[in-house]
Amino acid sequence: MAIKVEHEIHTRRKGRNLGVGAILVGFIAIVFGLTVVKVIQLGDAGKFERFDHVARPQLVPDAETGTEDGAGE
Amino acid sequence: MTDISAQDTTREAGMGDYFALLKPRVMSLVIFTALVGLLVAPVPVHPYIAFVGILCIAVGAGASGALNMWWDADIDVKMKRTAKRPIPSGRVAPEEALAIGLTLSVFSVVLLGLATNFVAAGLLAFTIFFYAVVYSMWLKRSTPQNIVIGGAAGAFPPMVGWAVATGGVSVESALMFALIFMWTPPHFWALALFVKSDYGNAGVPMLTVTHGRRVTRNHILGYTLALVPVALGIAFTSIGGPIYLAVAVVMNAWFLKGAVALWQRDDAASEADNHAVEKRVFRISLYYLFAHFSALLAETALAPWGWGGW
Known part of the structure; x- marks a missing residue:
């Protein structure tokens, strides 16, 4: 027997389903936008970036200058 | 009752019915006063953060409206002005209105706290509590001064808007x-x-x-x-x-x-x-x-x- 894709409830609740879908997409967009704005407001990412489970030589404090930004010079 | 009206009362709820639970006309006043409170504050706010803050305040106000409609369904059905609301007209089940009211309340308060600060979020939570519990459940049916003290719920939005910007009162x-x-x-x-x-x-x-x-x-x-x-x-x-x-x-x-x-x-x-x-x-x-x-x-x-x- 072929699988019937359309059911009566799909057409009956189409408007409601689309509305809920739009709200969920809107919510995702709002949270994503907030994330972008909050991160941008932090300023230069290089100043607060830290190790992320992987050794990152560019963040190791420079032996000569003792600075943490790794630039050293 | 005619056949047409009988059909009307039993038709399935659409998005418009759920939106009506949020009392959009009250929301428009809330948006205006909260926006003024936010903009006149001496601390500038990023436009996107301000947008999200106002959205949260509006949704919080709408959530308290849904809770109010859930609680007042028994008296709304007796009054001509309110008999066509989604719950008394039978288009939205009371349990659905309660679920929507509680969910949107939590979402709006938590998102406002994360997006701005927790003073603003606390004030919004108190506003929702005041309208849904102090006004709707307690004062409205017990004292003729209901509108005086209940009016405080409508007075909070500019204070919340100010708190979004300044983090205080x-x-x-x-x-x-x-x-x-x-x-x-x-x-x-x-x-x-x-x-x-x-x-x-x-x-x-x-x-x-x-x-x-x-x-x-x-x-x-x-x-x-x-x-x-x-x-x-x-x-x-x-x-x-x-x-x-x-x-x-x-x-x-x-x-x-x-x-x-x-x-x-x-x-x-x-x-x-x-x-x-x-x-x-x-x-x-x-x-x-x-x-x-x-x-x-x-x-x-x-x-x-x-x-x-x-």
Whole structure:
């Protein structure tokens, strides 16, 4: 027997389903936008970036200058 | 009942019915006053953060409206004005309204806290609690002063808007709260004097029913007199200025004149001209609030050109 894709409830609740879908997409967009704005407001990412489970030589404090930004010079 | 109306009451709820649960007309006033509270604050806010903050406040207000409709479904069905609301008309189940109200309350408060600060979120949570529990569940059916204390719920939005920007409360935000708080009773009671309501049938103690229309007229004048110093006082704070002061003087004189005229009349005179003065005072009250908050906004907007503020 072929699988019937359309059911009566799909057409009956189409408007409601689309509305809920739009709200969920809107919510995702709002949270994503907030994330972008909050991160941008932090300023230069290089100043607060830290190790992320992987050794990152560019963040190791420079032996000569003792600075943490790794630039050293 | 005709076949058509029978079908209407049993049709499945659409998005519009769920949106109606949020009381969109109340939300529009909340958005306006909260936006003014946010914009007149001395701390600049990123436009996107401000947008999300106002959205959260609007959704929180809508959530409290849904909770109010859930609780009041039994009396809404008895009153003509409210009988077509989604729950009494049978389009939305009470449990659905409760779920939507609680979910949106939690979402709006948590998102506001994360997006801005937890003082603003706490104030929004308290506003929702005040409207849904203190006003709807407790005061509305127990005292004819329900509209006075319940009006506080509608007065919080500019305070929340201010907190979104500053992270706190201040004399200015408290005065914006007081302006709406003192304005609500004369605004609402002026309406009650000319609208034939069936609150009596629903068992809701409205002042016009419990104490009579004469006492209501006295109360309108009393609250309008108390409102004047609050409205004028804002002019001398950091958010006021000459534009606001000029608007406040004109609007308060106009509103007070209307309240005195309303107080001098009796019901016979009111019936004779189809409540002309009562309707006029109600209309003035709408202009009154809009003018005050617009003037505050004008003070802030014109400040960069040396026009706003003292």
